[in-house]
Amino acid sequence: MPDHSRLPSSTEKERLCALHAYHILDTPEEGSFDNLVKLATQIFRTPLACISLIDEKREWLKSAIGIDEKETPRGMSFCEYTISGKTVFEVSDALNDDRFMNFPAVSAKLHLRYYAGAPLIDEDGFALGCLCIMDVVPRKLDEGQKEILMNLAKDVMLHLALRKKDQQNQENILRFQERLTESKKAEGDLVKLSFVASKVNNAVVINDANNQVTWVNAAFEKITGFTLDDVKGKRLGDLIIGPKTDMELVEEVRRLTRKRQSFTIDMLAYRKDRREIWLSVYNTVVLDEKGNVDAEVEIIIDITDKKKAEKELQVLSLVASKTNTGVSIQDKDGITTWVNKSLERMTGYTLKELRGHQMGNILSPNFYDQELIRTSRNKSRNNQSYSIEVLGEKKDGTPIWFSISNTPILNSRGQVERQIDLISDITRRKQVEKEMIEAKEQALKLSKAKEMFLSVMSHEIRTPLNAVIGMTHLLLDNDPKLSQIDDLNILKFSGENVLHIINDILDFTKIETGKMELEIFPFSPKTLANDIINSLQVNVKKNGNQLALLFDPEIPDQVLGDKNRLYQVLMNLLGNAIKFTENGIVQLKIKLTGQNEEESVVRFEIADNGIGIPKDKQQYIFETFTQARTDISRKYGGTGLGLAITKKLLDMFNAGITVDSIEGKGTTFAFEIAFSKTAEPTVAMGMDTEMKLFTGKKILIVDDNEINILIAKRILSKWGLEVDAAINGYEAIDKIMSTRYDLVFMDIKMPGIDGFETTGIIRDISDTYYKEIPIIALTASTLKNDHFKFVECGMNGHVLKPFNPQEIKQLLSGFLSVERMEK
DSSP states (O other): OOOGGGSOHHHHHHHHHHHHTTOOTTOOOOHHHHHHHHHHHHHHTOSEEEEEEEOSSEEEEEEEESOOOSEEEGGGOSHHHHTTSSSOEEESOGGGOTTTTTSHHHHTSSOOOEEEEEEEEOTTSOEEEEEEEEESSOOOOOHHHHHHHHHHHHHHHHHHHHHHHHHHHHHHHHHHHHHHHHOSOHHHHHHHHHHHHHHSSSEEEEEOTTSOEEEEOHHHHHHHSOOHHHHTTSOHHHHHOOTTSOHHHHHHHHHHHHTTOOEEEEEEEEOTTOOEEEEEEEEEEEEOTTSOEEEEEEEEEEOHHHHHHHHHHHHHHHHHHHOSSEEEEEETTSBEEEEOHHHHHHHSOOHHHHTTSBHHHHHOTTOTTHHHHHHHHHHHHTTOOEEEEEEEEOTTSOEEEEEEEEEEEEOTTSOEEEEEEEEEEOHHHHHHHHHHHHHHHHHHHHHHHHHHHHHHHHHHHHHHHHHHHHHHHHHHHSOOOHHHHHHHHHHHHHHHHHHHHHHHHHHHHHHHTTOOOOOOEEEOHHHHHHHHHHHTHHHHHHTTOEEEEEEOTTSOSOEEEOHHHHHHHHHHHHHHHHHTOSSSEEEEEEEEEEEOSSEEEEEEEEEEOSSOOOGGGTTTTTSTTOOSSTTHHHHHOOOSOHHHHHHHHHHHTTOOEEEEEETTTEEEEEEEEEEEEOSSOOOOOOHHHHHHHHTTOEEEEEOSOHHHHHHHHHHHHTTTOEEEEESSHHHHHHHHHHSOOSEEEEESSOSSSOHHHHHHHHHHSSSHHHHHSOEEEEEOOOOHHHHHHHHHHTOOEEEESSOOHHHHHHHHHHHHHHHHHHO
């Protein structure tokens, strides 16, 4: 055991004098010291800890956890050894240490096995006592933990110093009170007090016997923002209270004042600008000769920073002991000084392995996201907090995603003193995000595969349909026998019905994927309506119906719009009306409802007196694959896509559709479209003009399907055109170079070189003829990308198989009439 008897007697006496000057021995428990002891047990995870002070004969405990006795003989004290040095004194296993194995605390009372203490050293270098932690099992601290224990001991010493300073202020006030009470020269004493008070940094307030302010010093104004004029003649408590002030405490001190008792309190108050401020108030009551209150003197200290530090300690204590989030403390340069157990479990690294290193250099050895980490470190050096998400690695090499929130801790000069990181494992969240991105990419791939499948199927089905429908047209035009006409019409109807079903499916897919766009050209609404009515007459008569057109003559002859999509909408609605009506009337009403200089608004109504639609089904009929009754598909046929496509097409026109129906009475569908006006009306050609236009014109058909060539030759030859054919791209190039053609129909999918490549080669030949000859694509593809390729390779247009003879005639009229005008 250290022999203090051999120390210079003057040194021990000076230490004892320094200790007694703090007036701390045998005082009640105080919360600030209890919090520091509690923090020590939480950081070091020990069941016992205490703050002890060594006087002449004993070790006295100011605050303790896990220890009931308040004092121990100095000779049986571990602290006796601790105060002999300047660093942490540690006993790993007291039961196996001859110095301590017989101590009652080791052998009987507490069964201590482990002890570590840090000396409480004052500003003059005297060790007054120690902050110690103890356990009932052997242990050993590493260097970082010893450093933390020494820092906590310094915090204890800081609280002792503050407490000593507060006591000295109280003693000064008491001495002043004694002088004031003993002397009858109150006026002179007050002047002296005013002079002294004006020179100190603490606020001084003098109140009269009624607790009303009579004088304050300059420091009071600096601390609270109130001047003497603001507070004179008023109760100070009424001015500095606010929403969060403890009013019960305020009432208690007023009660003490009425009883002529002095008091000391810490209270949350408010400055003149209503900012919160913590004040420590030392109140002294001055009595006259008769024992009545003559005045009150209050010394007020701003302890806001102290309260903030205590709160931060409490928060740090709670975080360190309770949270599952990783906590890392670094110095001002970002060097790790401490981590909690949660971070050790999260990363696999121990505190010993992380201390002395920048966290990013250990957890991101391959330096993922270099720029992000560099930017974050620059922020911390500039006193800025930051939050980042970064990929790192555990000790075993397992990838892990971290969410890091960094907060710099500043000193009184505004400089970074240390940094605190809160670190969470977000690997699972990042995995879910990755899976969502992959699922989206997979969905896009499936969408493209679906589009390609539909295009291929369209080509494969449309090619034979072209032969079926084309041959049917030819047979009907070649004066068939009367007995064959019905059969041919059935064949034509069936082929066109299959084509409509295919078109419904493909159109719906294009609308759903946003790949359908309106094509705006001038057209005649009246001509379109008449063509539709005429084309439906055969179907109308089958059910014994009548089909009527009511067309408003005020509608302009020409408007701008997508004629083909409007045709599709009207054909869908009229087709349904005819299909669901027997021996009745179907009407198409087209009326002008409004117009201005730029556009005309036209209303379309399709009315019938057929089977009607039940009221409860009317809101569902525009959904895909939906029909009003379950027996409709079986009895009348159809895909259930027609009305869904109709609604979506009208949405593209920015037009809504309404339905008015009574079951068994009939149905009316209506919609309005605003068409832009056109300044150049077009005039349709007559039959004689077309025949003159076509006569002698040379047309080349390029197609690897001989049936398609046969059908095209027969149709075109009837119009007076000279038709030649090529079965592949190479043959087409040879023929175009040897013969001058007026127009070329080019199939897209052919063996060898396809239609795109063939057209590109033709356009690259250096002669005006090869660059300007009209080349029209014959295609069964519905891919939007193919439409871009038509333009890119130099084609002038396209016709979708199976083609309609009337559409071919209109297309030829357009190109050949332009050619004639140029000549």
